[in-house]
Amino acid sequence: MAKSSKKLAELVNRMPDPDGRGLYCTDIDKEKIESAIAEIHEGGRRNILGIIDMLVPPGKGDDVKAHYALHVLGLHVCKLDDDEPRRRFAKALASQLGGDRPKAVQAYLVQELQAFGGKEVVETLGRLLTDEELCQPAAMALVAIGDRAAEHLRSALPRARGKCRLTVVQNLGVVRDAASAYALREAVGDEDQAVRIAATWALGNIGEAGSVDLLLRTADKTNGWERIQATKACLLLAEKLLASGRKNAAVRIYTHLRNTRTDPAEHYVRDAAKSALAEAG
């Protein structure tokens, strides 16, 4: 064990040293890096966990080479013809989430899963959606992976609070989860303005006819930035409805905006609605 740790440390140490300015710009030897990473890869899961053990939170030590080596290992497994090494790599990273490793280290592992993870890690990422420190990177990784992201976001919504709730609401819109439309309509009345705006946009992006009245009411009664964003959600909803063949519902939105945006400062909205009506035929 000690021998393998020493060997791994020696391989990681072959990663470049930062130059005097802290950059990777001097003595960058592609072949040396790639051959060391190929050797690390041969060591399998034990070496992946060994590198993770070398990671520290920012400001708590020097992990420059381990930080880089883990990422290059991810690049390496993605280049191979067989997907199995990539899956093993991702599972090894996911196995270190949710425990007592420092949150900053876990956030880095989640970031790497955003780049290299697949459906094999979505369960684990889903569990982080209610973690105040990890919900944002976890949601970003989940929507990047895509597979079953909606299911996990939907499941987290009732338990998510504060920043996590905002993150979940927004990303339900990103993945266009129609099954969350009812919960999102409730969130349009949230006490947090950021959640209200995110829910309004999410409903526009999901594109269900059942959201038309609520979004038009919201756009009519709000002011300032919230009104601008609610109006955008209405226009987005109309486009989605048109694209899905719900022309009548789309026309209702455009007609309403054309008839109500009479203030000169909102003429551009009126014009956009008129133009869209003409295009819709």
Added chain:
Amino acid sequence: MQKGKRITRRRFIKGSIGAAAAFTIVPRHVLGGRGNTPPSETFGGALIGCGGRGNGTFGGLGPNVRKLAQCDVKFLTKADNKEIYADYRRLLERKDIDVVAIATPPGWHALISIAAMEAGKDVLCEKPMTRFIAEGRAIVEAQNRYKRIFQIGTYGRFGASGDKNRVLTHKIMASGLLKNCKGVHRKRGGLKVREWSGMVNAQPQPIPKALDWDMYCGPAPLRPYHPHRFGGSHRGYWDYEGGGLADMGQHHFDPIQWTFAKDYTSPVEIEPYTPPAHPEAVAMWGWVEMKYADGLTFVFESNEWGKPYGRKVERGVGLDDLSDQNRKKIAEMPDPEPLVRFPEAIRTRKQPGGHAEAGHRCATLLHLANAAIRTGRKLRYDPVAEQIIGDEYANRLVNQPMRAPWHL
């Protein structure tokens, strides 16, 4: 002129009987007189992002735009929400601002451009236009939805479109008569790779009181503060830009893209020569070769790392590439219309020369090159669907998730 007494375009319209009529039937000389700017052509302007290129970018709005407000995340302690803002959303709520110049780091370009158009403003945005490909498409969609004027703040194409040799190349390429293009354009050096690389060992430091660091990070992950991530050297981090390639690339390729008539498409094959990339910091790379479907090749060469590019020799496109019959067709083709500059575009509502689609396609060159550098793999790209083909992990760089509450 006294504050609050300025007559901007919107106030003029509001105060006139029949806004549309005022635009169309009142002759310019009646309102303005020789040497005077009529109120109908005076615009309220704002600058968002006040470091580095800020004032230069604002100058591109033209002489008839008056700066009413400015906004920067470093104004946290002096923002009065009247002339000085730290949050662009408050500034965009103002009804007397018609036009905004955006000179923030590029990680914010798309979101603020789109928000400005949603608020009814015209936009002049500093280059590079975006941080990743889907942002550019979202800007184009917003421009189409709101019928606003959008111009990317790089002007090389205006010069190129006045050069008769480049106009000839443009006509040949735009004609579609050249089926197997042998043209090769190589950008050798000048991409500031070392200059705009990121630190890999930056240690957290206290956030300056005047800086809204969370807002600065915006859609990117919230990282510990370090001054190298801020104020120009931000270019060295994937979170905010894409190194010297992204910073200088749009300058260089904007006129080249126009010359070769590629404003509405993108390369289909992208191949890099590079050491493995760092996950957060931009670092060294050698070259990237990019091929369009018709065979045209563009090459980025860093000249700062590794073996030089030696695959293809620089070669232009000319009449010699065509048959006699096709040469005659080119001779009969009219020259392209002169490109419209931003000040004229906001007055006439004509599409400007560096419109959103052109800027987006040029930024796509930079993002595809950087995607190839970041993955270290040869990529294939579908320029219609705007997706990397057959490489799920590389394709994640095309439309990158954003930190809430920010989204496209």
